[in-house]
Amino acid sequence: MPFPPLRFEKDVLKILDQRQLPLHEVWIECRDSRRVHWAIQHMAIRGAPAIGIAGGYGLWLGIRKFRGSRRAFFNKLRQEAAYLKGARPTGVNLRNVIDRIMACIHLLKQNDVEILKKRVLEAAQSLHKEDDLLCRRMGRHGARLFKTGDRVLTHCNAGGLATSGYGTALGVLYAAKSMGKKITVYAAETRPLLQGARLTAWELLQSDIPCTLVCDNAVASLMRAGKIDRVIVGADRIARNGDTANKIGTYSHAVLAKVHNIPFYVAAPRTTFDFTIRSGKGIPIEARDAKEVSEGFGPRITPHGVRIENPAFDVTPHSYISAFITEAGILRPPFQTSFKKLESSLQR
Numbered sequence: 001m002p003f004p005p006l007r008f009e010k011d012v013l014k015i016l017d018q019r020q021l022p023l024h025e026v027w028i029e030c031r032d033s034r035r036v037h038w039a040i041q042h043m044a045i046r047g048a049p050a051i052g053i054a055g056g057y058g059l060w061l062g063i064r065k066f067r068g069s070r071r072a073f074f075n076k077l078r079q080e081a082a083y084l085k086g087a088r089p090t091g092v093n094l095r096n097v098i099d100r101i102m103a104c105i106h107l108l109k110q111n112d113v114e115i116l117k118k119r120v121l122e123a124a125q126s127l128h129k130e131d132d133l134l135c136r137r138m139g140r141h142g143a144r145l146f147k148t149g150d151r152v153l154t155h156c157n158a159g160g161l162a163t164s165g166y167g168t169a170l171g172v173l174y175a176a177k178s179m180g181k182k183i184t185v186y187a188a189e190t191r192p193l194l195q196g197a198r199l200t201a202w203e204l205l206q207s208d209i210p211c212t213l214v215c216d217n218a219v220a221s222l223m224r225a226g227k228i229d230r231v232i233v234g235a236d237r238i239a240r241n242g243d244t245a246n247k248i249g250t251y252s253h254a255v256l257a258k259v260h261n262i263p264f265y266v267a268a269p270r271t272t273f274d275f276t277i278r279s280g281k282g283i284p285i286e287a288r289d290a291k292e293v294s295e296g297f298g299p300r301i302t303p304h305g306v307r308i309e310n311p312a313f314d315v316t317p318h319s320y321i322s323a324f325i326t327e328a329g330i331l332r333p334p335f336q337t338s339f340k341k342l343e344s345s346l347q348r
Contacts, residue, residue: 002132003160003167003203005050006057008125011064013057017044018161022202030054033062033080040087040094043193047162048236048272049131052093055084056124059098063117073113077102077120089284090245090313091236092274097127131164134269134327138168139175142232142267142325146176146183150229153186153219156247157199158234158267168234168267170203172325177209184210186228190247191216192293192310216249223260231257232325235268242318242335243280244268248311254320266316267325275343280315288312 005016013030019042020026028044030036036058039045045054062080066073081098088094101123110116146152152173159170167174176183185204190196197213204211214222222228231253237245244250244266257264277283290308294300302308324331324338331338 002165003206004165005045005047005161005163006054008057008128013054013061015039015045015054016161018046018199019044021161022198030058030061033058033084036061037084037087040084046195047157047234048091048093049135049163049168049269050161051088051091052097052271053124053128053131053164055087055094056097056101056127057121058084059101060117060121060124063120066113066117068113070111070113070116073116074106077105088286090286091272093236093271096271096274097124100127128164131269131271132166134271135163135166135168135171136175137327138267138269138325139166139171141327141329142172142265143176143179143181145263145265145323145325145330146172146181146230148180148182150181150183151186151227152183153188153222153228153231153253154200155188155196155216155231155233155250155253156190157195157203158232159200159203161199161203162234167203168269168325169232169265170200172232172265172267173204173209174207177207184212186219186222187211187213188216188219188249188253189213190249192296194297195247216252219253220256223256223262228260228262230263230265232265232267235266235272236313237283238266238268238273238324239277239279239283239318240275240336240339241279242321242324242333242339243283244316244318244321245280245283245285245313246316248314251314251316251320254316258320263322264320265323265325266321269327270342273339273342275339280317283313283315285314286312 017026159167187196187200294302
């Protein structure tokens, strides 16, 4: 640990191509915003916090060669912001990071465009560092919910690869391990792109946390057999009432946890909360290419002509969530009350 999915060196954003893991370590060099947009859209980088960080650097890459007036600069900045925010629609961190940078720059009473460009980069770097701080705080808070002997289910990848390097859901488990708590993990494979099988299993093995990989459709049987004590996942967007969008399949696990009386936790920083929408009904759900299902990792496995739906996310209603783990602490129902402290921190 940690497992940083990106690094910024000498005016180049280097992104670890997570499509190649765990078999190959390949880094993509991004020298302009178009390359960052491509990397986000094609899931070379994924995970809501990591996408947000990449978007911040992408904004700077989009304007770094600009020459012109302050007014023309801000026009260019807005164009780049809109372009990058359109790379993936569900995760709110991308929008939040870019909007925070934009707000910061608009407050500057500065006509020197070179200085304005420098401030964009500084803001992106600051938010990159902030994510690491938030994740580590979150980990310390969340670790209190776990004890030695717990058998924990997680879905998709909410580890270092999905953030600045430490993780949200897995960050909680890393923190628990650092406190001497011996926990074992069941990682759901996470169809169709197998982020659990490829990424989470890899991270946990690298961290010496015992991990067992299971097919998504084996979870109900494991819970019925009493083999799972707690569930922890990350999030891509959380509505004002606590409804939570995360990788497709999360909702299924939440329903099963409710039926089997197993605590279901969501770990996410404040940058993943969207207080502008009342419920999960307002969260856009990204539809991805059918080829991810029909031929995601090799030869085609489905008949030609069959219709395929491939939603990338689903929404778990807040009534299925036991608590949110954030950098501000553990937030429990009723969420409209417990969220107030977090919402006030976003407004500062």
